[in-house]
Amino acid sequence: MTDGPSYGFDTLQIHAGARPDPATGARQVPIYQTTAYVFRDADHAAALFNLQEVGYIYSRLTNPTVAALQERLATLEGGVGAVCCSSGHAAQIMALFPLMGPGKNIVASTRLYGGTVTQFSQTIKRFGWSATFVDFDDLDAVKAAINDDTRAVFCESIANPGGYITDLDAISAISDAAGIPLIVDNTSATPYLCRPIEHGATLVVHSMTKYLTGNGTVTGGVVVDSGKFDWSASDKFPSLSAPEPAYHGLKFHETFGPLAFTFHGIAIGLRDLGMTLNPQAAHYTLMGIETLSLRMQKHVENAMEVAGWLETHDAVEAVTYAGLPSSPYNDRVARICPKGAGGLFTVKLKGGYDACVKFVDSLEIFSHVANLGDTRSLVIHSASTTHRQLTPEQQEAAGAGPSVVRISIGIEDPADLIADLNQALNAAR
Incomplete structure (x- = not known):
């Protein structure tokens, strides 16, 4: 099973990419714990290495267990292909790698995970790349930030930590007009709540560590390719449109069409960067x-109940959950995330930094960890942890100021979560 209009999301999340193992009949996808694969003969090996035949060579590049996951995610996101890798941060570099070059830039939202802001503002400079950060609610500012050297626009569908929902339709219209791809981090929404490709995204990235895995056990990332971008429409993307020296002048877009980005991600990205998913x-x-789908429904239900209660507490100054009628982003929920606004948001406490620290330390059910999207409810004070490397101005722009706590609502009994929050808020006074 690959895809098809006759299958719903609940069916595809179980069956897409999964087939009974031909050797044993195993119903669950086996863990193919192998480094390499035996070639039929010398000609078979040569064809694989020359990209003339699709198959398995070496697990840094391809692996049957990983391939099943790639097919499932491409199907759920409505893409043509996907490349899995070792983490969400690896996925971001994998997404940019075929697009960028020395002196090129991306235009990125100010409302991003703190680690992403650091990666884009500091680390990518070592490649000769740069990023311009813009408030994506200011569409004129987004347009103005794009120049001749811009090679991608980057945002999150539901922003971490604040739970803000990006107007993907408006942003994709701007990137389309400029002839550059839109990359959307869909980690906080998952394809169950939002399918960015339907709103014009070229590429979708995930930290699979979060809601996709959902149990806090492993790290992983993925880049999903929409297959809809014309990489040969200009000379901006030579890695995909021009002859590739490592493959005797093969042109990825000319040869692989809609799957050009996916093949490049495996044949060059994983080959040379080595960000392999085990x-x-x-x-x-x-x-x-x-x-x-079952978990996301419960995350949304719990988040609505808990955020609504928090908004009424006299120790709370503000709650950023987009599902609340009071949120300025509430009108985007039905259009961008029709099944709900997710399970992530922030709470601003009246007592400031000290109250936030005391609040976090007083919680019992909530786990104080640097993660989100777990079945367990999680909490962190972003300004002193995940967003610590940012300037105070960047922290405020990201919605992670010193008086703000990020909350990731799990799938426990909401009454228990509210009771725990209440005792911690009272202790933090």
Whole structure:
């Protein structure tokens, strides 16, 4: 099973990419714990290495367990292909790698995970790349930030940490007009709540570590290719449109068409960057995705109840959950995330930094960890942890100021979560 309009999301999250093992009949996708694969003969090996035949060579590039996961995610996101890798941060570099070059830039939202802001503002400079950060609610500013050297626009569908929903339709219209791809990090929404390709995204990235796996056991990332971008429409993307020296002048877009980015991601990205996803991690993620819709429904239900209660507490100054009628982003929920606004948001406490620290330390059910999207409810004070490397101005722009706590609502009993939050808020006074 690959895809098809006759199958719903709940069916595809279990069956897409999964077939009974031909050797044993095993129903669950086996963990192919192997480094290499035996070639039929010398001609078979040569054809694989020359990209004339699709198959398995070496697990840094391809692995049957990982391939099943790639097919499942491409199907759920409505893409043509996907490349899995070792983490969400690896996925971001994998997405940019074929697009960028020295002196080129990306235009990125100010509302991003703190680690992504650091990666884009600091680390990518070592490649000769740069990023311009813009408030994506200011569409004129986004347009103005794009120049002749811009090679991608980057945002999150539901921004971490604040839970803000990006107007993907408006942003994709701008990137389309400029002839550059839109990359959307869909980690906080998952394809169950939002399918960015339907809103014009060229590439979709995930930290599979979060909601996709859902159980806090492994790290992983993925880049999903929409297959809809014309990489040969200009000379901006030579890695995909021009002759590739490592493959005797093969042109990826000319040869592989809609799958050009996916093949490049495996044949060059994984080959040379080596950000490989191990097959056991792929197996855990496949099992997690089987219950994705059930978990996301519960995350949303709990988040609505808990955020609504927090908004009424006299120790709370503000709650950023987009599902609340009071949110300025509430009108985008039905259009961008029709099944709900996710399970992530922030709470601003009246007592400031000190109250936030005391609040986090007083919680009992909530786990104080640097993660989100777990079945367990999680909490962190972003300004002193995940966003610590940012300037105070960047922290505020990202929605992670010193008086703000990020909350990732799990799938526990909401009454228990509210009771725990209440005692911690009272202790933090």
